[in-house]
Amino acid sequence: MNNVSEISKIRRRVFTEVARLHWQGKLSEEIDSLPEKLVEQHQQRYRCCEYKEKAIYAERIKLAMGLSLTAENHKKPLGTLTEKALKFANDTKSQIEVIDIACEQCPINKFFVTNACRNCLVHSCLQSCPRGAISIVQNQAYIDQNRCVECGLCKKSCRYGAILEIHRPCEQACGVKAIKSGEDRKAVIDHTKCVDCGTCVISCPFGALSDRSQLLKVITLLKSKSRVIALVAPSIIGQFGQKEDPRSIFAALEQLGFAKTVEVAVGADIIAIAEGEEYLKRVPGEIPFLTSSCCPAFVKVVKDNFKDLEKNISSCVSPMAATASMLKERDPEVKTVFIGPCMAKKREALEAGCIDAVLTYEELAALFVAAGINVSGIETMNEDEVQASAHGQGFASSGGVTQALLASLPEEKRSHVKPLKAEGLLECTQVLGKLAKGEITATFLEGMGCQGGCLGGPGVLVDSRLTKKFLHIRGSKQGMISCLENSRAREIISRHPHYLHRNNDKESGDV
Amino acid sequence: MEKIAVEICVGTSCHLYGALDLAQVLEEVNMKYPERLEIISRTCLGNCDKGPNVRLAGKLLERITPEELRNIIIQLVQKKEKENE
Numbered sequence: 001m002n003n004v005s006e007i008s009k010i011r012r013r014v015f016t017e018v019a020r021l022h023w024q025g026k027l028s029e030e031i032d033s034l035p036e037k038l039v040e041q042h043q044q045r046y047r048c049c050e051y052k053e054k055a056i057y058a059e060r061i062k063l064a065m066g067l068s069l070t071a072e073n074h075k076k077p078l079g080t081l082t083e084k085a086l087k088f089a090n091d092t093k094s095q096i097e098v099i100d101i102a103c104e105q106c107p108i109n110k111f112f113v114t115n116a117c118r119n120c121l122v123h124s125c126l127q128s129c130p131r132g133a134i135s136i137v138q139n140q141a142y143i144d145q146n147r148c149v150e151c152g153l154c155k156k157s158c159r160y161g162a163i164l165e166i167h168r169p170c171e172q173a174c175g176v177k178a179i180k181s182g183e184d185r186k187a188v189i190d191h192t193k194c195v196d197c198g199t200c201v202i203s204c205p206f207g208a209l210s211d212r213s214q215l216l217k218v219i220t221l222l223k224s225k226s227r228v229i230a231l232v233a234p235s236i237i238g239q240f241g242q243k244e245d246p247r248s249i250f251a252a253l254e255q256l257g258f259a260k261t262v263e264v265a266v267g268a269d270i271i272a273i274a275e276g277e278e279y280l281k282r283v284p285g286e287i288p289f290l291t292s293s294c295c296p297a298f299v300k301v302v303k304d305n306f307k308d309l310e311k312n313i314s315s316c317v318s319p320m321a322a323t324a325s326m327l328k329e330r331d332p333e334v335k336t337v338f339i340g341p342c343m344a345k346k347r348e349a350l351e352a353g354c355i356d357a358v359l360t361y362e363e364l365a366a367l368f369v370a371a372g373i374n375v376s377g378i379e380t381m382n383e384d385e386v387q388a389s390a391h392g393q394g395f396a397s398s399g400g401v402t403q404a405l406l407a408s409l410p411e412e413k414r415s416h417v418k419p420l421k422a423e424g425l426l427e428c429t430q431v432l433g434k435l436a437k438g439e440i441t442a443t444f445l446e447g448m449g450c451q452g453g454c455l456g457g458p459g460v461l462v463d464s465r466l467t468k469k470f471l472h473i474r475g476s477k478q479g480m481i482s483c484l485e486n487s488r489a490r491e492i493i494s495r496h497p498h499y500l501h502r503n504n505d506k507e508s509g510d511v
Numbered sequence: 512m513e514k515i516a517v518e519i520c521v522g523t524s525c526h527l528y529g530a531l532d533l534a535q536v537l538e539e540v541n542m543k544y545p546e547r548l549e550i551i552s553r554t555c556l557g558n559c560d561k562g563p564n565v566r567l568a569g570k571l572l573e574r575i576t577p578e579e580l581r582n583i584i585i586q587l588v589q590k591k592e593k594e595n596e
Contacts (some may be wrong), residue, residue, distance in 0.1 A: 004529035
């Protein structure tokens, strides 16, 4: 059910070793020998030769250090780049990059005749092709790729199933069509379209796409004198194998040097209430439907592709931003590190400003290993202290935001809500398109960039089918079910803090 | 019949490199051949750099993949069965 692929293992090994070097203060001295060490350690060969393998590792290491794979960083030895990496200057907001030399230039021709073709008498492929692109060459059907319009009729017509439809996995995975094939057939990301969801990262069978990591920044923060707080997303339950019990993870975070762990589900409680209030105020009088705003990939899809629907996005910030702002309001000196399943949050954090760094669960686990911390070996006596309601925690799972919002509304209003949910950016784009054209109606749209919601994010350690169960068990065990039962959340809402709403929506929302 | 001891490491390092996939294989084999295995979870087998690790009847299997583990265990179970016939 889980299946940690070879690609995941390579990524995780690189994260672990880079983190280990910085944790031990040996980054600049030993980084140059890391590609060699990784190749030696991992006897299995994937590429044509050891040199290519090392070169690919070097590129992965740059991304793990948070660097962009720009031409400027390209040919430089890793050792000369560590100083730059430790300045944490974000040259670009884009998080996902193509590792050029790792891309194996998958075929771009979509339809392909296999040897199963028997050169039959019917020639239904030839008959079916509206462009006359098919001819018979050497006893087999042949597709002239210059004429082919990729309609797929030939494939449908062949009674032997001899015509194959091939996709480039990265292009197929991308819900916003941001990946195309470049001049040399290598993948190229159009960063004006990419929303950094990370689906391509986990889809490429060659591991040729990756996000930039902030591991070095987090380690530097933890080693500094600053008070660093870990903000953990609700999907953390079950990620480290401890079923529904997160106590040992929290204890491990403390061992790592975090002053405190705060559950972002607290922010989710606050946002569910605020979003409920906004719903009552704006739907249906001002807008026909409201959309959720917690998923940064979904929000960016709406802003980039459905300008007319931008006003429908809830003006509320994400639970991550709400939680971080709440902490910074109390103590402006505090440093905040968000830990979640998400790559798009890295970009959101840069734009929001209240988050100092973002790690995925994958990166956090690598950091634990680098620091010699074993979550399984930790026994804690503390109670599982409940910070948020079951509904707040439910934000991690598809359908959870809708459930929390409904619960925050007065009972008599709930039946008026016509909810709709979309998960995965392909579905989000389709649903938004239909809503824009009026082909379907709803009064609340929950948009999630990943299948299954955050539990299905690209940075998770455990399959969402398992973690969903654990999330549910922990939620049902605790005292608070509805976000309205969270008195701390209600107290914050009653003060109407400015930070709960996005600035750029002030004029339209004003709630 | 004496059970075969299978110690599986569930420490963070092995977890990161796929210990959960191995646990699933053990569960499958356990269903297919009930009462043959004694599955024990360990928090660390002291071989973190070469995980994921499983100790099968006293022998340490490092960097083991789910497919390899399935084959080795099934072979061992079948061998034991023959010996007992």
